[in-house]
Amino acid sequence: MSAPIIAFFNNKGGVGKTSLVFHLSWMYADLGINVLAADLDPQSNLTAAFLEDELLEKFWPDGEHSNTIFGSIEPLLRGTGDIVEKPYVERIDERINLLIGDLELGRPVKAYERWAKRIPEVYSEEILGKKPKTGGVGSQNQMGSVRHYRSLMPMAQEAHKPIFHLRPADGAIGSLQNAIHDARDNFKQLAVEIARRCKIDIPNNLN
Secondary structure (H helix, E strand, O other): OOOOEEOOOOOOOOOOHHHHHHHHHHHHHHOOOOEEEEOOOOOOHHHHHHOOHHHHHHHOOOOOOOOOHHHHHHHHHHOOOOOOOOOOOEEOOOOEEEEOOOHHHHOOOOHHHHHHOOHHHHHHHHHOOOOOOOOOOOOEEOOOOOOOOOOOHHHHHHHOOOHHHOOHHHOOOOOHHHHHHHHHHHHHHHHHHHHHHOOOOOOOOOO
């Protein structure tokens, strides 16, 4: 079974790609789906959304970045080997794992595309615990639009959690609870629709 790939892309910055992927990753986890989030953006904002600053310093030290996506293709760039077969995967949650982005991806590399094609194999091995079958890389899909919750986003960024996981302890009090409820409904609706189009079964039905 090949892992389905859902890709979000846009040439314009600041349109919400990172926020959308971050929140859908958590929503799919809530729905019982194992997620491998791959941060392929040279700005690595998705990685920064998932990880605390202390961890970012650990993965982005001066020198080699062996545990990032760039580190996975660096041997080929240096002429010392091929792209890494089993890249490092950081566990975020019981159902969410992250392929860590890297600012070094800002420079164009042909090996990048080759490595990206191995993401389904990494998903099968690291997330599903299954040896991937040969042939095909799964279905690739990109989709849509989602409401922007301006008042909640700063809180979510500070807490490194999706806006629909915010609690009063995070500062989400009063009328913001209604917005959180709406956000959860909206992201669930979007996640279910994307899953339907990608033919992904959803094991859990959240109320």
